[in-house]
Amino acid sequence: MEEMTIIHDLTIVIVCAAVVSFVFSRFNIPVILGFLLSGLIVGPNTFYTSLIQDEETIRGLSELGVVFLMFYIGLEFDLGKVRRLMGPAFAAVCLQTIAMIFLGVLTAPLLGWSGLNGLFLGSVLAISSTMVTFGVIQSQEGNLNGAHAQQAVGMLILEDIVAIILLVILSGVAVTGHFAWGQVWEVTFFVGVFVMMTYVLGKLLVPKILERLTNMENQEVVLLVTMGMLLGLGLLAVEFKFSIALGSFIAGAILCQTELSEHIEEFTQPFRDFFSAIFFVTVGMLIEPMTLIQEWLPILVISILLILGKIVTVWFGLTVSGQSPRNSFRAALCKAQIAEFSFIITALGEQLGVIDPRLSTLAVGVALLTILATPVLNGNSNRLYDWLNAHMPRGLRDFGEMYFKYIRMVKEQFKKAALLKLVRRPALQILGYFLLFNGVVIVASYSARYVERFTEWETYIPIIQMGIWVAAVIISLPFFVAVVRNFDAMLMLITEAILSRTASEQFMQGRIRNVLHSIL
Numbered sequence: 001m002e003e004m005t006i007i008h009d010l011t012i013v014i015v016c017a018a019v020v021s022f023v024f025s026r027f028n029i030p031v032i033l034g035f036l037l038s039g040l041i042v043g044p045n046t047f048y049t050s051l052i053q054d055e056e057t058i059r060g061l062s063e064l065g066v067v068f069l070m071f072y073i074g075l076e077f078d079l080g081k082v083r084r085l086m087g088p089a090f091a092a093v094c095l096q097t098i099a100m101i102f103l104g105v106l107t108a109p110l111l112g113w114s115g116l117n118g119l120f121l122g123s124v125l126a127i128s129s130t131m132v133t134f135g136v137i138q139s140q141e142g143n144l145n146g147a148h149a150q151q152a153v154g155m156l157i158l159e160d161i162v163a164i165i166l167l168v169i170l171s172g173v174a175v176t177g178h179f180a181w182g183q184v185w186e187v188t189f190f191v192g193v194f195v196m197m198t199y200v201l202g203k204l205l206v207p208k209i210l211e212r213l214t215n216m217e218n219q220e221v222v223l224l225v226t227m228g229m230l231l232g233l234g235l236l237a238v239e240f241k242f243s244i245a246l247g248s249f250i251a252g253a254i255l256c257q258t259e260l261s262e263h264i265e266e267f268t269q270p271f272r273d274f275f276s277a278i279f280f281v282t283v284g285m286l287i288e289p290m291t292l293i294q295e296w297l298p299i300l301v302i303s304i305l306l307i308l309g310k311i312v313t314v315w316f317g318l319t320v321s322g323q324s325p326r327n328s329f330r331a332a333l334c335k336a337q338i339a340e341f342s343f344i345i346t347a348l349g350e351q352l353g354v355i356d357p358r359l360s361t362l363a364v365g366v367a368l369l370t371i372l373a374t375p376v377l378n379g380n381s382n383r384l385y386d387w388l389n390a391h392m393p394r395g396l397r398d399f400g401e402m403y404f405k406y407i408r409m410v411k412e413q414f415k416k417a418a419l420l421k422l423v424r425r426p427a428l429q430i431l432g433y434f435l436l437f438n439g440v441v442i443v444a445s446y447s448a449r450y451v452e453r454f455t456e457w458e459t460y461i462p463i464i465q466m467g468i469w470v471a472a473v474i475i476s477l478p479f480f481v482a483v484v485r486n487f488d489a490m491l492m493l494i495t496e497a498i499l500s501r502t503a504s505e506q507f508m509q510g511r512i513r514n515v516l517h518s519i520l
Contacts, residue, residue: 009052010061016042016051017277032135033372035277039284046289058282063244065279066340068272069134070160070245071230073153074252075265089154092317096335097162099313100126103305111298117356119173120349123166124363125306129339130156130245131279132371136334136378148330151318155335160246161191163341167348174354190442194240195250196432197439198233202254210260219267226255226264283339283367292365295358299365306370307336307377322407325400329388330381337370338363423493426486433486437479444472 017038024034044050052058104122108115133156137149168187206229213222230251237247255261292299311332318328346363349355377384389397448465451457457464 005053006057009054009058012042012051013038013058013278013281017281021277031139032132032280032375035280036284036287036368036371039281040287040289041284042281043285043287045285045287052285055282055285058278058285061275062279062282065131065272065275065277066245067230067234067248068268068275069131070248071252071268072265072272073130073134073156074249074254075256075261086154086158088318088321088323089151089158091321092151092314092332093155093158093162095313095317096310097126099309100306103302103309107298107302111356111358113356113359116173116354117359120170120345120355121359121362123170124342124345124359125302125338125366126166127159127163127338127341127345128156128310128335129337129341129367129371130160131276132337132339132374133334135276136375139375146327147324148327148334151323151327151331152334155314155331157249159341160243160249161188163344164191164243164246167345170345170348171352174349174352189438190240191242191246193435193439193442194237194242195246196435197443198236198247198250199254200432200436202229202233202250206254207258210255210258213260222260222264223267226268229254279340283343283371286343286364287368288361288364291361292368295361295365299362299369302362303366303369303373306338306366307373310336319400319404320407322404325404326382326385329385330378333377333381333384334374336377337374338367339371342367423490426490426493429486430483430490433479433482437476437483440472440476440479444468 017035020038020041021031021034024031040046042051044052044055101119101122104120104125105115105118108118108121111117113121133152137146137152165187209225213225230248233251234244234247237250238244255264311329314332314335315325315328318331319325342363346355346360349359350357448468451461451464451468454461
């Protein structure tokens with residue numbers, strides 16, 4: 001019976017993971033390694049037959065580990081902190097992604113692969129593991145409140161978007177044979193619209209729902225509503241061709257800083273821990289000992305280059321953006337690995353039939369080595385930083401300290417700049433309202449096409465579609481007006497700042513301002 005198969009497989013996975021992780025925790029060995037070993041034991045590549053009867057079902061359940069993890073990160077999401085860190089995180093993620101793709105393209109000819117295989121390899125190396133990064137920080141720090149933890153969270157959020165863009169690029173290149181910048185900007189735009197629409201609607205509706213739930217004082221109802229929102233937004237993200245992790249993160253971000261956020265975090269934590277364990281067990285099930293032994297040299301070399309490359313690029317990207325060198329180094333060590341998204345990328349390559357079969361083996365081997373190395377590196381992060389700082393040439397160290405002080409001084413000057421303070425708010429509002437306006441148009445377009453499926457309503461379809469577009473115009477009009485008004489206000493502020501304010505020039509200043517206002 002299929003039901004008994006699922007129960008049998010879950011029992012095998014959980015019992016093995018529980019025993020191995022208990023032994024590992026007794027000897028202060030990271031439990032992540034215990035989960036990987038459990039997967040190796042129960043998987044199909046160690047004994048003659050696999051102890052798991054339906055591996056696909058277990059892998060499907062393991063995806064819930066990523067879902068609950070991103071939901072938890074969303075619950076811990078501090079918009080003010082992350083907004084301050086997005087600039088440095090963007091610089092670090094860009095440098096890391098470029099460096100890893102460059103590494104993949106350079107490595108491909110040495111392995112006898114084509115340039116397309118190199119692009120896939122670089123993409124596999126580019127995205128760090130959310131599960132491992134979070135697991136290491138949580139096990140060693142206990143929370144996400146540290147400066148380096150917040151930096152890592154900021155980068156993980158951006159990497160999820162980068163991963164979606166990479167999947168689109170790789171699919172396009174594999175099919176058409178050439179790179180299309182238009183697809184990159186299109187995907188980025190749609191991600192922005194999706195995030196803005198769901199976040200704003202959630203913030204408008206969820207507080208009212210939570211208020212009613214608080215009055216009911218029924219934990220079961222709170223749990224069911226939370227789960228429905230979490231999985232519903234994840235499914236909605238998948239419907240729009242985005243990552244389920246992105247939808248899960250938005251669900252957590254909507255619920256963060258609400259009255260029930262701590263309560264929700266408390267009773268969803270067991271789900272997160274349970275499915276996270278299953279996720280790492282499924283990674284261990286992919287390990288093929290004999291194949292990994294045959295490919296040990298390229299796996300070792302690529303793993304070393306990946307760890308060094310990610311540490312250097314992330315550390316450099318965060319530091320030059322004005323973050324503390326020590327915290328930047330610790331954040332870089334957290335991310336020196338690959339895992340879940342790398343397997344999705346290799347699966348895409350296999351599905352399209354464009355990658356060498358060895359690439360999947362290398363991905364598993366590199367993931368295994370880097371996952372093993374991450375807890376060790378992160379546990380000794382302060383010691384490693386002190387050693388590097390002590391052995392760094394004095395001139396380079398002095399330059400770094402001087403640059404860091406200079407960046408802080410520049411930041412202070414920017415904070416004091418009156419024009420930037422005044423312009424920043426309308427500029428952000430223009431972006432937000434622009435995305436909301438386009439979101440309404442996209443939803444209306446999707447709804448109008450969806451109505452055409454109901455052929456029995458063929459007579460009324462044009463009327464329904466007209467009603468949809470009329471409603472879209474009514475809903476989107478305030479957003480359009482808000483964009484124009486904020487643009488007008490920003491233009492006024494800039495005009496007043498750059499034009500002279502002497503008495504003799506007041507007349508001309510007023511004329512220019514009025515002309516610009518009239519044009520708008």
